[in-house]
Amino acid sequence: MGIFHDKAAIVTGGSRGIGREIVLMLAANGADVAFTYHSNAEAAVALCKEVEKIGRKVLAVKVDSRDFEKAKAMIDAAKQAFGRLDILVNNAGIIRDKALMMMTKDEWLEVIDTNLNGIFNFTRNAIVGFLKQKSGSIVNITSVSGVAGMARQTNYAASKSGIIGFTKSLAKEVAAYNIRVNAVAPGFVETDMISGFKDEHRKAILAQIPLARLGSTADVAGAVKFLLSPSADFITGQTIVVDGGLFIQ
Amino acid sequence: MQDLNTEIRDIIAVIIEKKPEEITPDARFFEDLGVDSMMALEILAAIEKKYKISIPEEKLAQLTTLNQTIAVAKEYMSQTNG
Numbered sequence: 168m169g170i171f172h173d174k175a176a177i178v179t180g181g182s183r184g185i186g187r188e189i190v191l192m193l194a195a196n197g198a199d200v201a202f203t204y205h206s207n208a209e210a211a212v213a214l215c216k217e218v219e220k221i222g223r224k225v226l227a228v229k230v231d232s233r234d235f236e237k238a239k240a241m242i243d244a245a246k247q248a249f250g251r252l253d254i255l256v257n258n259a260g261i262i263r264d265k266a267l268m269m270m271t272k273d274e275w276l277e278v279i280d281t282n283l284n285g286i287f288n289f290t291r292n293a294i295v296g297f298l299k300q301k302s303g304s305i306v307n308i309t310s311v312s313g314v315a316g317m318a319r320q321t322n323y324a325a326s327k328s329g330i331i332g333f334t335k336s337l338a339k340e341v342a343a344y345n346i347r348v349n350a351v352a353p354g355f356v357e358t359d360m361i362s363g364f365k366d367e368h369r370k371a372i373l374a375q376i377p378l379a380r381l382g383s384t385a386d387v388a389g390a391v392k393f394l395l396s397p398s399a400d401f402i403t404g405q406t407i408v409v410d411g412g413l414f415i416q
Numbered sequence: 417m418q419d420l421n422t423e424i425r426d427i428i429a430v431i432i433e434k435k436p437e438e439i440t441p442d443a444r445f446f447e448d449l450g451v452d453s454m455m456a457l458e459i460l461a462a463i464e465k466k467y468k469i470s471i472p473e474e475k476l477a478q479l480t481t482l483n484q485t486i487a488v489a490k491e492y493m494s495q496t497n498g
Contacts, residue, residue: 295473298454299461344454 169197180259188384232285282326338404354410377412
């Protein structure tokens with residue numbers, strides 16, 4: 168029996184990268200997991216098979232995080248399928264990196280709408296159930312970019328800083344209802360998001376990381392696991408930075 | 417139905433920490449009785465639990481007085497019963 172035995176979880180942006188690792192971590196620790204995906208149906212189907220192999224229920228739904236009504240329908244579907252909901256991991260996010268002077272309004276809005284408004288859409292639709300049952304745990308995936316700032320990421324960093332403010336405020340608002348809200352801020356993690364970086368850029372990044380490697384998706388899922396687990400029962404409103412020491416305050 | 421009205425009034429009284437007689441049928445929850453949105457949600461959840469019904473959260477905005485709350489509860493109790 169895992170630490171999330173018979174709990175039910177939702178992970179947004181679950182088909183690839185960090186989200187996928189979180190889905191597998193939750194299932195491996197006993198949870199039924201519903202996840203959203205945006206475009207890669209093949210990856211979503213493959214992940215469903217892996218979760219079923221672990222012996223947990225799984226539900227994959229194609230949802231654009233920007234769509235409030237679809238987020239609501241997805242949460243209702245997960246509750247219907249699993250009979251409950253205990254955990255929400257807001258992971259879905261995109262990048263449209265560019266120097267501000269070159270950034271279009273659409274590139275700004277798309278990132279804010281997906282990363283920040285998306286968190287509102289899912290959390291708003293999950294929170295009433297959590298309040299009613301007087302339990303629930305939420306982890307929002309932000310970024311070291313939102314903590315320390317990163318050149319060419321004004322849109323992304325603004326969305327990720329917004330997530331940290333959201334996390335702190337909601338944590339205060341719902342603590343009395345036994346609901347915890349925390350965030351994890353990954354640094355550079357080996358995912359599709361940075362696979363397009365040139366070798367020189369990768370070397371330059373590695374030179375800045377004290378632990379001298381890129382993070383793995385498992386490094387991030389480990390921090391999420393801790394925050395969702397009973398070991399973190401007295402922790403809320405916090406952001407754990409998982410970046411190999413890149414940004415040490 | 418008197419029993420149902422009294423039961424719901426008593427549920428609300430416990431949640432908002434008022435005497436049952438203060439909750440007159442048309443006293444306004446927010447303006448007259450100091451109910452906040454979290455209390456309204458607790459009222460909804462308590463009624464759902466007591467009568468084993470499910471009330472959509474969109475109905476929260478309609479829980480503005482005792483009479484209104486009873487009306488919403490009755491609406492969903494009749495659905496459950498058939």
